[in-house]
Amino acid sequence: MISKKFIDIKIIILLIVLLLFIVLDVFLGSVNFSVNEFSNIIAELGNSTSPKSIIIWNYRIPKMLTSLVAGMALPLSGLLMQTIFKNPLSGPFVLGISSGAGLGVAFTIMMSSIAGLSLPLFFSEINSVFAGTLGAGAVMILILYVSERVQNLSTLLIVGVMVGSFSSAIIGVLQYFSSEQELRNFIIWTMGSLGSSEWSEIIVLYSILGLSLFATLRISKGLNAITIGENYAHTLGIDVKTVRRGTLIIASVLAGGITSIVGPIAFIGLAVPHIAKSMLNTMDHNKLIPFTLLLGGILMLFFDIISQFIVTDQVIPINVITSLFGAPFVIAVVMRRSVKISF
Amino acid sequence: MVELRELNVGYATKNEKNIILKGINARLEKGKLTCFLGRNGAGKSTLLKTILGVLEPLEGSINISGKTLNEISANERSKKISAVLTDVVRIEHISVEEFVSLGRIPHTNWRGSLEKIDKQHIENAISICEIEDIRSKIISELSDGQLQKVNIARAICQDTDLILLDEPTAHLDVSNKFKVFEILRKLAIDYKKAIFIITHDLELAFQNADMLWVIDKNGDMQSDVTEDLLLDKKIIDSFLTSNFEFDYVSGKFLYKRESRVSFQLIGDNESTYWTKQALYKNGYGVDKKSNYTLKIDSKSKRWDLFNDEKELNNFSSIKELILELNKLFFPEFI
Numbered sequence: 001m002i003s004k005k006f007i008d009i010k011i012i013i014l015l016i017v018l019l020l021f022i023v024l025d026v027f028l029g030s031v032n033f034s035v036n037e038f039s040n041i042i043a044e045l046g047n048s049t050s051p052k053s054i055i056i057w058n059y060r061i062p063k064m065l066t067s068l069v070a071g072m073a074l075p076l077s078g079l080l081m082q083t084i085f086k087n088p089l090s091g092p093f094v095l096g097i098s099s100g101a102g103l104g105v106a107f108t109i110m111m112s113s114i115a116g117l118s119l120p121l122f123f124s125e126i127n128s129v130f131a132g133t134l135g136a137g138a139v140m141i142l143i144l145y146v147s148e149r150v151q152n153l154s155t156l157l158i159v160g161v162m163v164g165s166f167s168s169a170i171i172g173v174l175q176y177f178s179s180e181q182e183l184r185n186f187i188i189w190t191m192g193s194l195g196s197s198e199w200s201e202i203i204v205l206y207s208i209l210g211l212s213l214f215a216t217l218r219i220s221k222g223l224n225a226i227t228i229g230e231n232y233a234h235t236l237g238i239d240v241k242t243v244r245r246g247t248l249i250i251a252s253v254l255a256g257g258i259t260s261i262v263g264p265i266a267f268i269g270l271a272v273p274h275i276a277k278s279m280l281n282t283m284d285h286n287k288l289i290p291f292t293l294l295l296g297g298i299l300m301l302f303f304d305i306i307s308q309f310i311v312t313d314q315v316i317p318i319n320v321i322t323s324l325f326g327a328p329f330v331i332a333v334v335m336r337r338s339v340k341i342s343f
Numbered sequence: 344m345v346e347l348r349e350l351n352v353g354y355a356t357k358n359e360k361n362i363i364l365k366g367i368n369a370r371l372e373k374g375k376l377t378c379f380l381g382r383n384g385a386g387k388s389t390l391l392k393t394i395l396g397v398l399e400p401l402e403g404s405i406n407i408s409g410k411t412l413n414e415i416s417a418n419e420r421s422k423k424i425s426a427v428l429t430d431v432v433r434i435e436h437i438s439v440e441e442f443v444s445l446g447r448i449p450h451t452n453w454r455g456s457l458e459k460i461d462k463q464h465i466e467n468a469i470s471i472c473e474i475e476d477i478r479s480k481i482i483s484e485l486s487d488g489q490l491q492k493v494n495i496a497r498a499i500c501q502d503t504d505l506i507l508l509d510e511p512t513a514h515l516d517v518s519n520k521f522k523v524f525e526i527l528r529k530l531a532i533d534y535k536k537a538i539f540i541i542t543h544d545l546e547l548a549f550q551n552a553d554m555l556w557v558i559d560k561n562g563d564m565q566s567d568v569t570e571d572l573l574l575d576k577k578i579i580d581s582f583l584t585s586n587f588e589f590d591y592v593s594g595k596f597l598y599k600r601e602s603r604v605s606f607q608l609i610g611d612n613e614s615t616y617w618t619k620q621a622l623y624k625n626g627y628g629v630d631k632k633s634n635y636t637l638k639i640d641s642k643s644k645r646w647d648l649f650n651d652e653k654e655l656n657n658f659s660s661i662k663e664l665i666l667e668l669n670k671l672f673f674p675e676f677i
Binding site: 228277 | 395396397416417418419420421422424425426428430431432434435436437438441442445446448449451453454455481501
């Protein structure tokens, strides 16, 4: 067991790094600020209407907050899935929950052409969150249904992959019938964007994260028990079914909510819990959760910062960056595991 | 402590009940080590699952300290019964100490914080199982023997009167099997736990169990004091195939090929035992009425073969004995 002190030091270091990245993420961008100018604008708390103040308060701070919430929520969702499915490759993507959210969003963006209706309500972003969560929820119910009937976890993962293919197919049909503008909107959404969210959406996302976090901490003891297997959790007096259902609901709300606003962001949800587990060498969720949140926030802000510097004047879509870093990481994890298994 | 009354266990679907074991009447007592024997598929694990509350009893009742199983909550049950199952628990990122500490889950608050008393239980479990030296190792790096001791420590940590173990010695080498049974005996005798073990290691069970529960050939369960059941002799038949026989003196099973020639053995216990083993392996039998006699003198290492009263040959090792017997009785195979 790692000493408490050791963990405390790591948490403090991560907190400092996170704060640094928060400031850097707001400070850096295509428009340069002097340090003085920057601190003045921050101190004004958005009460000024100068163009630079608007850049900071209406563009960069919302983007930073969106990156932060996505970086915390997706890994939390991934951590929960990895525990429930006892599979290190579980994440919002693998189980098709992000695909479900994508399908929901695709409907809100492209449905009007097909229905031949103009539904202005559908284009409000909050409805998109709703549709995304609904789509994620629908997939979650399917996964839940399968998971309570099939013991084999690989079956569940295959179902997740199939849901992904199925969603892509439906989205393909929608794209075929939708207008150029709608198609463009949807493609932009799939690339992932942290910078286009409204304050109202940010509030929704943080509320989702806060509630999910509260709920997760309530069941953390059950999650700890489930890490050694559901049968053992049962002998430890844990109501496995309730914990599993609760966890799946939390995981899909987190993944669905985030995905519908910022687009599908790959690998963060899968990779960050791994890094946290390797750093701490523990499966105690009371310790893993704060680490996952901090690491996820730091990593996402880091990706957001570098996405603005790879090509000058152009912002690289965030999903491109996370995939560039994430895909090799996943291959490394798989290789490491298969080597272990084969011996 | 635990009493099974007229219990039928099995699997129930909406329309039908599939009874696997029926009419079970048995008790588990504190301070006693009970082994549960029976062939694969006889229903041992089904009964275990029923006692653990995974399956509902189809009929009859299970009483734990005077209360029936469905009267107590899951949390209360987990303070009375712990289990070591056959499920694989090779997890990465979890240390032995953390793994053992999971046994405290039924006793801790909603966050699972470990108090002083919990830590004492963890230390105690670690010392009973003698796993101090591997306490900071990661679970996925342990050997089978170490893993089983760690898993037993986790169950001990749960501080229950009854510990159920499903094949705890499967896949273990001989010294680890002995170690596991030693720990379990210690728990029964020194800590007054009721220990209930499903096992296929019959000889270890006969040596260590105070009580046996045995599912016989007809699928009926009998339970009694180990030695009483063994002296009854019928029960062993459930486990024998035609090529094995049970030696009631040593408590061991002997492999026996179909024998065409049998010998009467005369000598001290040790040398007759091993001579018998060698004869069985090589297709010879042992029969008190045989015309052939082998007299063994273990001090001078000499085996004398007689036919009635006439000495045929003598040998100075089992190797030579078997070689010459083969020449004598099966020359066509040499």
